[in-house]
Amino acid sequence: MSIHTPQGGHPYVRFDPLLPSAQAEELTAICERLGSYKMYSEEPVHAGFGEGLPARYDAALNFVRSGGRFARREPPQVLAARTNYFRESYAYGENVLVPGIEPFLHHEGFALAARKIHGRPVIEPAIVYANLLLSGQELAVHTDVPEFRGANRTRLPQWLLVAMHHSGLFEAWRMPIATGIAYFHDCQGGDLALYPDGADAPPRTLPARHNTAVLLDTDSVFHGVDRVYEPRPDFPPLRPGMRLTFDGAGRWVVRNGSDAVASYDWKDLRFSVSWKAYCFEDEAERQTWREHRDDLAQDAILPMIVADLRRRGRISGAPADDHALALAIIDEYIHFPASAAASAGAR
Numbered sequence: 001m002s003i004h005t006p007q008g009g010h011p012y013v014r015f016d017p018l019l020p021s022a023q024a025e026e027l028t029a030i031c032e033r034l035g036s037y038k039m040y041s042e043e044p045v046h047a048g049f050g051e052g053l054p055a056r057y058d059a060a061l062n063f064v065r066s067g068g069r070f071a072r073r074e075p076p077q078v079l080a081a082r083t084n085y086f087r088e089s090y091a092y093g094e095n096v097l098v099p100g101i102e103p104f105l106h107h108e109g110f111a112l113a114a115r116k117i118h119g120r121p122v123i124e125p126a127i128v129y130a131n132l133l134l135s136g137q138e139l140a141v142h143t144d145v146p147e148f149r150g151a152n153r154t155r156l157p158q159w160l161l162v163a164m165h166h167s168g169l170f171e172a173w174r175m176p177i178a179t180g181i182a183y184f185h186d187c188q189g190g191d192l193a194l195y196p197d198g199a200d201a202p203p204r205t206l207p208a209r210h211n212t213a214v215l216l217d218t219d220s221v222f223h224g225v226d227r228v229y230e231p232r233p234d235f236p237p238l239r240p241g242m243r244l245t246f247d248g249a250g251r252w253v254v255r256n257g258s259d260a261v262a263s264y265d266w267k268d269l270r271f272s273v274s275w276k277a278y279c280f281e282d283e284a285e286r287q288t289w290r291e292h293r294d295d296l297a298q299d300a301i302l303p304m305i306v307a308d309l310r311r312r313g314r315i316s317g318a319p320a321d322d323h324a325l326a327l328a329i330i331d332e333y334i335h336f337p338a339s340a341a342a343s344a345g346a347r
């Protein structure tokens with residue numbers, strides 16, 4: 001375990017190796033045993049404010065506007081398909097959903113690193129999930145969806161929670177989360193690009209190598225996944241609703257219902273497993289959260305944001321329609337890193 005503390009930035013911790021080798025081998029076996037992964041873009045969108053907008057409208061908007069970290073120009077539907085990756089959960093809280101994940105869920109090194117990056121001693125695992133990206137896919141630069149006491153993704157749009165954290169207006173209710181990201185095979189391409197020195201500084205890139213991991217505050221540090229090596233420029237027309245399924249003998253198939261759309265070997269995929277844990281100051285703070293004793297009132301959130309946007313001169317007059325207000329919130333609070341091409345041009 002090695003701790004990296006960028007000057008004036010956010011610390012991150014690297015693990016190499018993460019697990020004893022037999023346990024590390026077991027992770028790809030778990031991935032195959034679960035064997036069917038849904039598209040992340042199927043996650044629910046909310047009724048009410050922001051209804052009809054994509055869950056991660058912030059990251060999608062920036063990706064389409066910028067063309068990603070390398071400012072690539074492709075039709076929006078191709079860019080969207082490149083970020084329609086696959087996900088399933090392996091544990092939720094202490095609940096093991098896929099047997100065998102226990103050594104990963106209760107990894108001592110992750111808990112120790114989580115204490116260090118947030119300076120908070122009480123660590124409670126929240127979720128373990130797997131992401132699978134296909135050859136030619138990438139993950140748009142983003143920060144993860146944070147949580148606040150009384151406000152999380154089951155109640156509010158994900159992009160709004162992200163903007164709430166970046167705004168700094170709701171820090172009193174924020175629940176600091178540590179995220180460990182681990183790899184259990186060697187991926188060609190698909191480096192993790194991190195901005196621990198801030199969005200205006202160059203990123204650091206970490207390759208996805210078997211039995212290594214990195215842990216950091218991904219709710220605050222922008223990060224993304226560079227494109228997974230693509231031998232042929234014929235990216236399949238992926239659409240929400242498709243699933244990635246394991247067919248045995250190292251073969252994976254994307255299916256639309258029962259129709260095969262594209263097939264892949266393990267070497268064409270990028271497999272990562274993420275661990276997220278709440279980091280509490282003390283037991284009293286954990287109890288306050290569990291018992292909902294100091295929850296953020298949901299009907300107070302938008303008025304607080306609108307009042308701040310007025311103070312900043314971002315909006316004036318009558319309230320804007322929902323879409324215009326969503327755009328104002330994202331553009332005012334979430335300052336994405338410039339793409340490599342844009343920052344080269346600016347120098």
Ligand SMILES: [Fe+2]
Pocket residue numbers: 142143144218223
């Ligand atoms: Fe992320």
